[in-house]
Amino acid sequence: MPDIHDPSESSLGHGHTHGAASFNRAFIIGTTLNVAFVIIEVFYGWHAGSLALLADAGHNLSDVAGLLLAWGAQAAGRREPDARYTYGWQRASILAAFTNAVLLLVAMGSLMWEAAHRLHSPVPVEGMTVIVVAAIGVVINGLSAALFMVGRDDDINIRGAFVHMAADALVSLGVVFAGMLYLWQGWAWVDPVTSLAVALVIIAGTWGLLRQSLRLLFDGVPERIDLAAVAASLRSQPGVTEVHDLHVWAMSTTGYALTAHLVMPAGHPGDSALEAIAAVLRRDFSITHSTLQIELASHDHGCHTI
The missing domain is CATH 1.20.1510.10 (Cation efflux protein transmembrane domain)
Structure with a gap:
């Protein structure tokens, strides 16, 4: 399961399955x-x-x-x-x-x-x-x-x-x-x-x-990943108004990772909601390791906003 971090709460640790099929x-x-x-x-x-x-x-x-x-x-x-x-x-x-x-x-x-x-x-x-x-x-x-x-x-x-x-x-x-x-x-x-x-x-x-x-x-976005589609998927989640500091890279030739800041003015949606977002990322984009940070308002972190 992806790691989901929120600055207002303790992080949620989860196990990950990164191994590819054995040849x-x-x-x-x-x-x-x-x-x-x-x-x-x-x-x-x-x-x-x-x-x-x-x-x-x-x-x-x-x-x-x-x-x-x-x-x-x-x-x-x-x-x-x-x-x-x-x-x-x-x-x-x-x-x-x-x-x-x-x-x-x-x-x-x-x-x-x-x-x-x-x-x-x-x-x-x-x-x-x-x-x-x-x-x-x-x-x-x-x-x-x-x-x-x-x-x-x-x-x-x-x-x-x-x-x-x-x-x-x-x-x-x-x-x-x-x-x-x-x-x-x-x-x-x-x-x-x-x-x-x-x-x-x-x-x-x-x-x-x-x-x-x-x-x-060089930690480029894998060819199989459409970064704009990932950003659109995150924005479509309940309570999300904006996405900042979105990064996607490959940890291996089969495992993808993501970090992103989600602006959610209503506050932290709860662990189950973040788990649901992580499940969407796994299902739609094969992103197996996600780190999501919740923000109540938009902040400039010096990174490009997707």
Whole structure:
């Protein structure tokens, strides 16, 4: 239950449920599959002389790190608050989402750099080996992405893991395409060109994750929250004539917090009325932690009034 504070009365303490759904099994399976596939790709990529396979292996390795990071952040977010960390370590999931986005962009930048060099000096590859190994990658990465599909819309940390796996599947599919064209026409340049094209697609898809996580790191209003709608909802509550100092931010990738001053000239409405307001915030905006201060008249607190 949200904390509701009133300067004229003692604060009301309530328990909170901040934990997101556990994806431990998904992380275990996804990490194991990708570690095994990295080993396979490195071996056959070197044997076949395929930059696309070797680059994909490097990208998969960064994804293993990304999965471990997201997994660790989810575990850290479940740590109970204490006197030093009063919110616990919930923000770890935001940091993980941001780092995952950066890792993916760096990996794609490296891939594009190597592909550009290979364009100047194309080399022959073993097309069939490339096709078979990359096809295995499509299956493994597709299955890994499916493990995180359920939580990708509600948690950008899980979305980061999903984007990594889905990107891997796309890269592997591009490698299959390059291998088939090489067998058909003998075009050695197809391998680096395909790598460049896939990298650009993934960079475009990752930009949203980077932007969202950066916004949350700076305590910006989460994209899923319409601040004007929150203010309107608070003003519509019985006895509320004005809303001041309204702030909404993310404590984690799944938990939102709010503080606001409510002008109520008739006086304190009672604990049950404030609990009802908190319930509305949870139901309509997924705000799980609310702190509401009651004022009898409007005051200038130096903050923008919504």
